[in-house]
Amino acid sequence: xxxxxxxxxxxxxxxxxxxxxxxxxxxxxxxxxxxxxxxxxxxxxxxxxxxxxxxxxxxxxxxxxxxxxxxxxxxxxxxxxxxxxxxxxxxxxxxxxxxxxxxxxxxxxxxxxxxxxxxxxxxxxxxxxxxxxxxxxxxxxxxxxxxxxxxxxxxxxxxxxxxxxxxxxxxxxxxxxxxxxxxxxxxxxxxxxxxxxxxxxxxxxxxxxxxxxxxxxxxxxxxxxxxxxxxxxxxxxxxxxxxxxxxxxxxxxxxxxxxxxxxxxxxxxxxxxxxxxxxxxxxxxxxxxxxxxxxxxxxxxxxxxxxxxxxxxxxxxxxxxxxxxxxxxxxxxxxxxxxxxxxxxxxxxxxxxxxxxxxxxxxxxxxxxxxxxxxxxxxxxxxxxxxxxxxxxxxxxxxx
Amino acid sequence: xxxxxxxxxxxxxxxxxxxxxxxxxxxxxxxxxxxxxxxxxxxxxxxxxxxxxxxxxxxxxxxxxxxxxxxxxxxxxxxxxxxxxxxxxxxxxxxxxxxxxxxxxxxxxxxxxxxxxxxxxxxxxxxxxxxxxxxxxxxxxxxxxxxxxxxxxxxxxxxxxxxxxxxxxxxxxxxxxxxxxxxxxxxxxxxxxxxxxxxxxxxxxxxxxxxxxxxxxxxxxxxxxxxxxxxxxxxxxxxxxxxxxxxxxxxxxxxxxxxxxxxxxxxxxxxxxxxxxxxxxxxxxxxxxxxxxxxxxxxxxxxxxxxxxxxxxxxxxxxxxxxxxxxxxxxxxxxxxxxxxxxxxxxxxxxxxxxxxxxxxxxxxxxxxxxxxxxxxxxxxxxxxxxxxxxxxxxxxxxx
Numbered sequence: 001x002x003x004x005x006x007x008x009x010x011x012x013x014x015x016x017x018x019x020x021x022x023x024x025x026x027x028x029x030x031x032x033x034x035x036x037x038x039x040x041x042x043x044x045x046x047x048x049x050x051x052x053x054x055x056x057x058x059x060x061x062x063x064x065x066x067x068x069x070x071x072x073x074x075x076x077x078x079x080x081x082x083x084x085x086x087x088x089x090x091x092x093x094x095x096x097x098x099x100x101x102x103x104x105x106x107x108x109x110x111x112x113x114x115x116x117x118x119x120x121x122x123x124x125x126x127x128x129x130x131x132x133x134x135x136x137x138x139x140x141x142x143x144x145x146x147x148x149x150x151x152x153x154x155x156x157x158x159x160x161x162x163x164x165x166x167x168x169x170x171x172x173x174x175x176x177x178x179x180x181x182x183x184x185x186x187x188x189x190x191x192x193x194x195x196x197x198x199x200x201x202x203x204x205x206x207x208x209x210x211x212x213x214x215x216x217x218x219x220x221x222x223x224x225x226x227x228x229x230x231x232x233x234x235x236x237x238x239x240x241x242x243x244x245x246x247x248x249x250x251x252x253x254x255x256x257x258x259x260x261x262x263x264x265x266x267x268x269x270x271x272x273x274x275x276x277x278x279x280x281x282x283x284x285x286x287x288x289x290x291x292x293x294x295x296x297x298x299x300x301x302x303x304x305x306x307x308x309x310x311x312x313x314x315x316x317x318x319x320x321x322x323x324x325x326x327x328x329x330x331x332x333x334x335x336x337x338x339x340x341x342x343x344x345x346x347x348x349x350x351x352x353x354x355x356x357x358x359x360x361x362x363x364x365x366x367x368x369x370x371x372x373x374x375x376x377x378x379x380x381x382x383x384x385x386x387x388x389x390x391x392x393x394x395x396x397x398x399x400x
Numbered sequence: 401x402x403x404x405x406x407x408x409x410x411x412x413x414x415x416x417x418x419x420x421x422x423x424x425x426x427x428x429x430x431x432x433x434x435x436x437x438x439x440x441x442x443x444x445x446x447x448x449x450x451x452x453x454x455x456x457x458x459x460x461x462x463x464x465x466x467x468x469x470x471x472x473x474x475x476x477x478x479x480x481x482x483x484x485x486x487x488x489x490x491x492x493x494x495x496x497x498x499x500x501x502x503x504x505x506x507x508x509x510x511x512x513x514x515x516x517x518x519x520x521x522x523x524x525x526x527x528x529x530x531x532x533x534x535x536x537x538x539x540x541x542x543x544x545x546x547x548x549x550x551x552x553x554x555x556x557x558x559x560x561x562x563x564x565x566x567x568x569x570x571x572x573x574x575x576x577x578x579x580x581x582x583x584x585x586x587x588x589x590x591x592x593x594x595x596x597x598x599x600x601x602x603x604x605x606x607x608x609x610x611x612x613x614x615x616x617x618x619x620x621x622x623x624x625x626x627x628x629x630x631x632x633x634x635x636x637x638x639x640x641x642x643x644x645x646x647x648x649x650x651x652x653x654x655x656x657x658x659x660x661x662x663x664x665x666x667x668x669x670x671x672x673x674x675x676x677x678x679x680x681x682x683x684x685x686x687x688x689x690x691x692x693x694x695x696x697x698x699x700x701x702x703x704x705x706x707x708x709x710x711x712x713x714x715x716x717x718x719x720x721x722x723x724x725x726x727x728x729x730x731x732x733x734x735x736x737x738x739x740x741x742x743x744x745x746x747x748x749x750x751x752x753x754x755x756x757x758x759x760x761x762x763x764x765x766x767x768x769x770x771x772x773x774x775x776x777x778x779x780x781x782x783x784x785x786x787x788x789x790x791x792x793x794x795x796x797x798x799x800x
Contacts, residue, residue, distance in 0.1 A: 162672040173664075173790040174672035175679065237676070237794060264573075271717045272562040272574035275710035276637070279562075279575065283704060303703035304683060310675035313713060317671045390573040394637060 007220040012041045013230070014098035016113060017105030017130075018048040018066075018087065021165040023076040025104050025130055028168070028233055030082040036229050039220045042084045045098065050089035063087040079169045092120045099219060100230070103148055103156070104130040110144060114151035124213035126182060126222055127156030132251040133349070136356040138363050141292050143248045155182035155212055158244050159231065160251040161306035162314040171235040177307035178240050179247035180227050183212055239305060245293040246301030250285060250308040254315045255350035256357060256376050257281030259335075261316040262325025263379065263386035273390075278316050280372050280393055282309060288357075288370065321350035329386055354380055407620040412441045413630070414498035416513060417505030417530075418448040418466075418487065421565040423476040425504050425530055428568070428633055430482040436629050439620045442484045445498065450489035463487040479569045492520045499619060500630065503548055503556070504530040510544060514551035524613035526582060526622055527556035533652040533749070536756040538763050541692050543648045555582035555612055558644050559631065560651040561706035562714040571635040577707035578640050579647035580627050583612055639705060645693040646701030650685060650708040654715045655750035656757060656776050657681030659735075661716040662725025663779065663786035673790075678716050680772050680793055682709060688757075688770065721750035729786055754780055 013033060015026040026046045033040035048063045053074050055065050066072050066087035070080055088094035091113065095101060099122055105113065110131070129145040136142075149156035161176030168174060220226055224240040232238040241247065260277045267273075282302055289297035302308035316322050324342055328335040339348050358377035361367045367374045375392040378384040384392065413433060415426040426446045433440035448463045453474050455465050466472050466487035470480055488494035491513065495501060499522055505513065510531070529545040536542075549556035561576030568574060620626055624640040632638040641647065660677045667673075682702055689697035702708035716722050724742055728735040739748050758777035761767045767774045775792040778784040784792065 162675045164670065164672060167670050167672060172669050172673060173676065174670075175676040234791065234794065237790070239795070269572045270564065270567050270574075271714040272564060272567060272710070273572060275562045275713040275717075276573065276575040276706065278713060279704070279706060279710040282709070299700075300703075303700075303709070304679070306676065306679060309682070309703070309709065310672070310679040313675040313678060314671040317675075317717075390637070391634065394634065395639070 007039075007218060009216075009218040010037075010041045011039060011099045011219060011222070012043075012045075012097050013100045013102065014045040014047065014095045015085075015102045015104060016047050016091070016095065016117075017103065017109075018046050018072060019075045019105065020169075021130060022046070022104035023072040023079075023081065024165045024169040025102060025159075025231075026085050027076075027079070027081045028236055029102065029230055030085045031233060032230050034082060034084060039226055039229060044082075044085050045094040045096075046085050046087050047091050047094035048087045048089055061089070063089045076165070076169055091116050095121050097122060099125050099215075100222070101125050101127045101152075101154070102130060103127060103144075107131050107133065107135070107144055110147055111151070114148060117152060121152060121154070123153070124215050125152075125154050126180075126215075127152070127154050128159055128178065128180070128227075129156055129248075130159045132160060133353075134248050134252045136252075136353065136360050138359040141360060143245055145244055145248060153212075157181065157227075158247045160247045160311070162310035163236075163306075168236055171233075173235045173237070175237045175239065175306040175310060176231070177247050177301070177305045178227060178231055178238055179242065179244040179301075179307075180222075180224065180240060181242040181244060182222075241298070241301055241305060243296060243298045243301040246289050246297045247305070247307045249289050249293070249297070250302055250305075250311055252353055253285045253288060253357070253373075254281070254312040255319075255321045255348075256354045256373055257285070257312060258315040258319050258321035259325040259348075259350045259354065259380075260372060260376050260386075260389060262322040262327075263329050264389060265322070266326040266329030267386060274316065277372070277389070278312060282312060284370050284372050285312075288373070291366065291369070292364075321348050324348055325350070335380065350376075351380055407439075407618060409616075409618040410437075410441045411439060411499045411619060411622070412443075412445075412497050413500045413502065414445040414447065414495045415485075415502045415504060416447050416491070416495065416517075417503065418446050418472060419475045419505065420569075421530060422446070422504035423472040423479075423481065424565045424569040425502060425559075426485050427476075427479070427481045428636055429502065429630055430485045431633060432630050434482060434484060439626055439629060444482075444485050445494040445496075446485050446487050447491050447494035448487045448489055461489070463489045476565070476569055491516050495521050497522060499525050499615075500622070501525050501527045501552075501554070502530060503527060503544075507531050507533065507535070507544055510547055511551070514548060517552060521552060521554070523553070524615050525552075525554050526580075526615075527552070527554050528559055528578065528580070528627075529556055529648075530559045532560060533753075534648050536652075536753065536760050538759040541760060543645060545644055545648060553612075556644075557581065557627075558647045560647045560711070562710035563636075563706075568636055571633075573635045573637070575637040575639065575706040575710060576631070577647050577701070577705045578627060578631055578638055579642065579644040579701075579707075580622075580624065580640060581642040581644060582622075641698070641701055641705060643696060643698045643701040646689050646697045647705070647707045649689050649693070649697070650702055650705075650711055652753055653685045653688060653757070653773075654681070654712040655719075655721045655748075656754045656773055657685070657712060658715040658719050658721035659725040659748075659750045659754065659780075660772060660776050660786075660789060662722040662727075663729050664789060665722070666726040666729025667786055674716065677772070677789070678712060682712060684770050684772050685712075688773070691766065691769070692764075721748050724748055725750075735780065750776075751780055 030044040033042050051062050052059050053062050131144045145156040145158045157180035159178045228238050261274050264273045286299050286302045324338045328338045354376045371393045430444040433442050451462050452459050453462050470483050531544045545556040545558045557580035559578045661674050664673045686699050686702045724738045728738045754776045771793045
């Protein structure tokens with residue numbers, strides 16, 4: 001088989017993170033290392049931030065419970081996970097010898113975790129970030145996969161889609177998108193000219209001086225076909241793409257759109273108005289990506305993939321940003337009041353992303369180029385009303 | 401102004417049809433002929449199939465009621481329409497001298513109506529069809545705009561979007577798509593090389609021998625900017641495209657997808673599964689267009705326009721195909737039973753389109769290339785169950 005070649009070694013997989021989504025992805029991946037013993041070592045190490053849990057009236061270590069019960073009783077209760085998942089409280093030990101590192105932890109822990117791992121990982125390892133969102137400050141817009149790649153000196157791709165951890169864990173069917181596009185994907189099967197997307201530096205997150213280590217020839221190639229085998233399940237359909245930035249942006253920017261969709265729905269304007277907001281939102285996501293991440297971003301990532309259009313549809317159906325925005329209009333309350341009442345101290349992703357993106361757009365002098373994102377910010381800031389949205393995003397006749 | 405040039409004449413507009421949607425479009429257009437007196441004659445003729453209505457306890461002619469009350473009391477009650485709409489029971493008289501003919505009537509009346517009009521219209525008139533759907537038989541797939549164009553020997557474009565007539569009439573905001581791409585759009589401003597989409601014969605519906613008459617130079621050009629001025633309102637945002645087939649197909653094929661979305665939702669699989677079905681559906685719409693309508697069909701028409709993704713989102717939110725399919729799964733009844741109970745003798749568009757499209761795909765030997773459309777047919781035909789859909793549409797690992 002072409003995918004195996006003369007491989008004498010197998011890939012070892014470690015999952016960095018063990019929350020709701022981390023444990024779910026560990027389950028998916030461990031099922032696949034079992035199903036593909038020619039490519040992957042069966043054992044999947046999962047790094048667990050150790051804590052005490054009460055099980056059977058006894059205080060126990062979470063890792064020990066996971067390894068004996070094969071269930072993450074704290075973060076993914078009532079879901080049996082494969083016994084080839086090994087929970088490990090020692091981050092460096094969990095990642096040892098892993099050629100594939102899957103990052104799935106809250107983004108605020110990325111820096112600390114990478115600092116601990118630095119110098120202790122396989123130098124030719126490849127990463128996949130399952131962390132949703134991007135880091136937007138006034139001065140830059142940064143992908144989490146980039147941060148990880150830069151800090152560890154490895155290539156890091158991204159996984160994002162219309163997924164809810166618990167539903168995937170319950171094997172309710174959904175789709176996802178995996179973006180993977182290392183500079184030299186497969187030394188034995190070099191990427192054909194023209195199939196690479198954009199320039200290297202854009203997506204790998206590596207500075208030009210960092211030299212990415214090639215995967216030794218003893219390993220099966222880490223091409224799209226083999227990466228798909230690591231994540232695809234009958235209940236979790238994977239599509240592989242090259243566009244890491246696009247995959248990451250969709251999961252962040254959709255939350256801004258969901259606020260606008262919620263307002264319009266709350267106004268009682270009907271499904272067509274809501275669909276119009278969503279359509280405009282997808283197009284602004286595309287424009288944001290292409291403006292600030294250059295040619296590496298593909299329109300299709302947003303318009304044709306699970307991480308784009310499907311994730312947006314889900315967020316604008318019943319997601320919390322949508323629901324809170326809708327309530328705020330219906331009840332005539334500020335979104336802050338609704339947030340406080342409904343979210344039990346948590347904050348809406350959409351509002352902070354809308355403010356961050358607006359600060360960035362202002363700095364870049366691009367507010368007018370993104371009328372929907374700007375309208376959402378202005379409604380949040382009290383400068384405009386939800387009723388103004390159609391006028392604010394209208395492509396006026398004079399432009400035709 | 402470039403759009404006016406040396407025009408000494410104005411365009412005269414006639415609306416052929418006066419149902420719910422026809423009267424709504426007449427309202428939109430008449431507001432715009434008022435707003436653009438440099439381009440259009442203000443009066444808009446609307447052909448009305450004459451009938452008696454009871455108003456103020458008296459039997460009256462519908463046309464007379466419309467012209468005195470400025471309201472279509474039968475098909476668009478309680479919506480004032482502009483007084484420059486003139487209801488006319490005489491089809492030939494209504495269309496006389498019109499340089500723009502807007503067709504908005506049930507598709508089964510196209511043939512008869514065109515037969516009456518033939519030879520009585522301005523030979524260089526341009527048409528726009530607002531009739532949703534396409535005509536699919538085992539042997540061919542035909543656009544309504546093509547039928548109209550062929551029968552009358554004129555060019556006919558299409559309007560379709562995520563629109564509900566009553567909501568547009570109430571000026572609830574929505575978007576729509578107008579496809580317009582005549583061979584020589586504007587004799588004074590010839591279409592630049594490269595901007596035309598695909599080959600002539602595909603979209604105009606005219607056979608090669610039919611010679612389309614050019615618009616005389618005394619008229620303002622009928623380019624995208626001026627066509628947009630005829631339809632765009634602050635509450636009805638228009639985007640102009642070239643792809644007539646794509647615009648027409650979206651409005652037809654979405655109903656097949658809505659059935660699948662309804663089944664999946666009825667199974668309780670959650671919003672992500674539903675979004676996945678919708679995503680796959682959009683991609684099959686694209687493929688259908690590109691396979692059977694050649695290069696004139698653009699992916700973007702489905703993935704980026706109101707007639708595509710937005711109309712699909714709306715249909716999969718609360719449309720009748722979606723609702724009936726969902727009920728059929730939840731109640732364990734056939735979709736026929738639900739249809740009978742819920743639709744008061746009317747039939748679901750999605751089921752007949754699914755059967756017609758399947759017969760066509762079978763004939764073309766292409767069933768396997770459209771796994772979702774084929775799955776919907778097989779569920780309807782009792783060969784498969786809704787639960788089988790993920791497996792039926794899976795892009796198996798071996799294909800990767």
